[in-house]
Amino acid sequence: MVVEATLPVSYSLPLNNLLFPLNDLLGKTLKLKFMQQIHCVACKKPIKKSYQDGYCFPCTQTLAQSDICIIKPERCHFHLGTCREPDWGQHHCMAPHIVYLANASGIKVGITRKTNIPTRWIDQGAISAMPLYEVPNRRVSGLVEIALAQHVPDKTNWRKMLSGQTEEIDLISLSKNLLKEVASKFDEIYEKFGAQALKLIEKPVMVKLEYPVLEYPQKITSLSFDKKETIEGTLLGIKGQYLIFDIGVLNIRKHSGYVVAVHA
Ligand SMILES: [Zn+2]
Structure with a gap:
């Protein structure tokens, strides 16, 4: 995620070389679908599994x-x-x-x-x-x-x-x-x-620093595209490298290089 140190912090996702602003999606449904493709963040080669958050x-x-x-x-x-x-x-x-x-x-x-x-x-x-x-x-x-x-x-x-x-x-x-x-x-x-x-x-x-968070989770469930192809829920907040959904939290950095379709 790309961040800007505004109050609160502004987050965006780099998608096809464009920056997709995330703060506006707070309180709305966000669907992320993993397209079953991962590319090494350094050499861009397609890989089955990434190491150290995005590398082949x-x-x-x-x-x-x-x-x-x-x-x-x-x-x-x-x-x-x-x-x-x-x-x-x-x-x-x-x-x-x-x-x-x-x-x-x-x-x-x-x-x-x-x-x-x-x-x-x-x-x-x-x-x-x-x-x-x-x-x-x-x-x-x-x-x-x-x-x-x-x-x-x-x-x-x-x-x-x-x-x-x-x-x-x-x-x-x-x-x-x-x-x-x-x-x-x-x-x-x-x-x-x-x-x-x-x-x-x-x-x-x-x-x-302040983060765009409507509501913090009571119980923290970790979401991952390795376990679930589609992650869909209400976006309740963004903090650190995490998207906070009503159904759990997603570490965006961990999924660096994953090809994901965004439906907002
Ligand atoms: Zn590589």
């Missing part, structure tokens, strides 16, 4: 964007000269990254490329977020995240995120305590990468 198996073995360091940024190995696609790595990983705090299902720490803010926060269904540090590359962001993850979780509970029961947290005041606790943990990073490697964001702003 060969692409997961050769592309930098499918490498283990995408899930574990601290394992970025660009500096060793072993990046699967150095040009891609140069652009995506050897670029400024932000270490942030977000509240999607409670507080969590995360990292993303600087240019991915606030899209990354919206993808996670965060109701608020704030940047903590700017670092020069992906690897350093991963190392900082690990140090912070000893004090705050680094995962989102998507069921809680979709329940709409996330309580508001004052991230700014919470971050002050957190920064005191972790201050001594970064000596190794400074030693290895220099004093400039970790820039604390001065006077950070806590961004608040």
